[in-house]
Amino acid sequence: MSWEAVYRWVQQIPRGRVVTYGQLARALRLRGGARTAGRALAACPRGRGIPWQRVVGAEGKLLLREPLAQLQRRLLEAEGVHFAGDRVDLTRHRWRPDRARRRRRSRGAVL
Numbered sequence: 792m793s794w795e796a797v798y799r800w801v802q803q804i805p806r807g808r809v810v811t812y813g814q815l816a817r818a819l820r821l822r823g824g825a826r827t828a829g830r831a832l833a834a835c836p837r838g839r840g841i842p843w844q845r846v847v848g849a850e851g852k853l854l855l856r857e858p859l860a861q862l863q864r865r866l867l868e869a870e871g872v873h874f875a876g877d878r879v880d881l882t883r884h885r886w887r888p889d890r891a892r893r894r895r896r897s898r899g900a901v902l
Contacts, residue, residue, distance in 0.1 A: 797821075797831040804845040807871045808886035809879050811849055818888070829854070845870075845886075851879035 796819060804810055810818075812825035812832075821827040828846070835843045844866040848854040851874075853863055864874070873880045 794831045794834060797828065798835065798839070798841045801832070801841055801843065801846060803888065804842060804886050806842075807884065809845045809847050809851070809867070809872065809881070809884050810886050811847055811851075811881075812854075813849060814885075815846055825849075847879050851875075851881045851884075853877065853879075 797815070800815065800819060812828040815821070815828040816824045819828075821831075823830075832843050832846055835841050844863045847863075853860045855863055867879065868874070872884050
């Protein structure tokens with residue numbers, strides 16, 4: 792699989808929402824799991840509008856080294872993401888694309 796599929800998927804994450812590396816890996820069935828997702832994002836090309844900051848570690852932990860961890864936190868906070876200590880509040884901000892699709896479909900249904 793090329794990293795392009797990873798980048799396209801990450802570009803779909805809405806502003807103010809996050810996913811975990813493991814969630815990304817499962818969604819795309821990446822061999823090597825979360826580590827492969829991390830490698831793909833580490834190779835993320837600049838200037839293409841890929842919101843890399845919206846991918847976090849398990850339990851909302853920021854896994855990047857400084858100063859990138861501070862940059863990631865500032866970018867997420869600017870999007871309205873709340874933190875509980877040093878972790879993203881996943882109960883409020885985790886993006887679940889399967890639920891979003893179901894909600895859109897049900898809104899369009901005539902009752």
